[in-house]
Amino acid sequence: GENVEQHPSTLSVQEGDSAVIKCTYSDSASNYFPWYKQELGKRPQLIIDIRSNVGEKKDQRIAVTLNKTAKHFSLHITETQPEDSAVYFCAASRNTDKLIFGTGTRLQVFP
Amino acid sequence: DTEVTQTPKHLVMGMTNKKSLKCEQHMGHRAMYWYKQKAKKPPELMFVYSYEKLSINESVPSRFSPECPNSSLLNLHLHALQPEDSALYLCASSQEGGQPNQPQHFGDGTRLSIL
Numbered sequence: 001g002e003n004v005e006q007h008p009s010t011l012s013v014q015e016g017d018s019a020v021i022k023c024t025y026s027d028s029a030s031n032y033f034p035w036y037k038q039e040l041g042k043r044p045q046l047i048i049d050i051r052s053n054v055g056e057k058k059d060q061r062i063a064v065t066l067n068k069t070a071k072h073f074s075l076h077i078t079e080t081q082p083e084d085s086a087v088y089f090c091a092a093s094r095n096t097d098k099l100i101f102g103t104g105t106r107l108q109v110f111p
Numbered sequence: 112d113t114e115v116t117q118t119p120k121h122l123v124m125g126m127t128n129k130k131s132l133k134c135e136q137h138m139g140h141r142a143m144y145w146y147k148q149k150a151k152k153p154p155e156l157m158f159v160y161s162y163e164k165l166s167i168n169e170s171v172p173s174r175f176s177p178e179c180p181n182s183s184l185l186n187l188h189l190h191a192l193q194p195e196d197s198a199l200y201l202c203a204s205s206q207e208g209g210q211p212n213q214p215q216h217f218g219d220g221t222r223l224s225i226l
Contacts, residue, residue, distance in 0.1 A: 032212035043217040089153050101153030
C-alpha cells in the first residue's frame, strides 16, 4: 500500500546550524508533498508544500527539494532557531484529498 | 489565530456516553476532514467531506458518526467508545472539494479521554 518513510526520527542541532529531514514515498503517482510543523500540544501547521512539476521551493529559511526519480523529498531549515523546535511531518498525496503522513521527526534546537 | 475552530478543547467521557465534537471554518473552504492522532504518531485520516457529501471513510468503526450540516460546520458524533479511542481529534479544511492537492489547514483539536 501507500507508504511514506521519514528520517531521522529525532534530530538535535545547535542554534544557527542547518537541519535536514528526508522522506521517501512508495506511490510513484504521488504529486503533492506538504510539510507540517507541530509544536507540543498544538495543531499541525503547514509550513511549505511542493508539487511534482517543481524540483525545489524556498520560503525564507525553509526549502523543500523533490527528486521524483528516486521518490525522495527533503525539508531544509537553515539558521535554525530555538522556536524551530517541534515535530515535523512530511506527507504525500496523489490527486486525492487523502494525505499519507510520514512518522515524524522531533527537531530540537539548542541555544 | 487558528481559522478552524474546534470545540470542546478537552472531553472526558465514559464508554456508554454519547457526545459530539464540533468543527467550524469561515474561510469558504469546501472540503472538511476528521483526523485521529495518537501521542507521538502522525494524524490518521478518518473522514472527508467534499461539498457537504461524505467522499472518504477510512473504514472507521460505526461508533464514530460524522455529519456535515453545511459547508462551514463538521460534527463527529461519538457513541459507545472504547479506551483505545482516546486521542487528539483534529479537524481540517481545504479550499476546493474535488480539486485534489489543496493545502489542508488544521484546527487545534479536541483531546478526548475515554474512561
